[in-house]
């Protein structure tokens with residue numbers, strides 16, 4: 385009797401142990417997301433969030449409010465206006481624009497509602513006349529500025545109204561010495577501007593001229609301009625054109641020298 389007991393299941397058992405995976409439902413993940421959103425009014429909250437964000441970006445198109453220094457010399461901070469500068473300064477700025485620095489304009493390329501990323505900028509000679517006005521302008525448009533100046537002819541008072549602003553730093557330093565800084569742009573305005581000043585230390589003046597190449601490349605390297613892709617603006621003087629017959633000199637006036645050879 386016992387020998388006749390045969391396990392019936394063995395007849396239906398597959399002969400091989402091969403594994404067959406579950407069939408894949410192609411829309412499973414999509415339907416799961418839709419179900420998730422429809423539950424507990426989550427979709428409603430998403431729409432409310434979008435509506436609030438749209439409202440904020442419409443009411444406040446740019447979120448980068450310029451820093452207004454407590455004792456700023458300028459009461460009008462118009463983002464792309466330079467009308468409050470003296471004529472000669474305007475000419476310097478407009479030539480800087482032509483050199484490509486205008487591309488950092490905060491207002492021209494930033495889409496509505498997006499905050500412009502401030503640049504890190506070194507201004508050598510930033511405590512001088514031209515430099516300090518440039519610093520005001522850069523700070524006003526939201527950049528971080530490091531002034532490097534040895535106060536040879538410049539004055540701390542020219543930049544004092546920025547003290548306490550986290551976007552401003554002042555370093556007393558002679559630009560002929562190396563300085564390691566990571567920045568996006570370098571405006572090199574440190575220079576004794578008149579014979580009275582550059583005759584004060586004729587040896588250093590001569591050395592500076594001899595070192596000019598070093599000074600520029602040194603600054604470029606010191607400020608890691610090459611590595612971080614920083615732009616470099618070197619300012620000069622209209623005196624390079626020789627004794628001028630016109631004043632003020634226009635960009636079209638070449639004086640006694642053809643600057644392009």
Ligand SMILES: O=C(O)[C@H]1O[C@H](OP(=O)(O)OP(=O)(O)OC[C@H]2O[C@@H](n3ccc(=O)[nH]c3=O)[C@H](O)[C@@H]2O)[C@H](O)[C@@H](O)[C@@H]1O
Pocket residue numbers: 472473508509510511512513514515532533534535536537538539557558559573574575576577
């Ligand atoms: O050409 C012009 O239109 C202007 O030139 C100069 O203005 P600027 O070139 O800014 O000369 P400074 O005011 O003397 O500024 C030069 C700055 O460089 C600094 N500097 C100079 C030499 C140096 O080796 N290192 C250095 O940091 C000085 O301390 C100073 O802060 C005159 O000061 C202005 O009156 C004139 O209008």
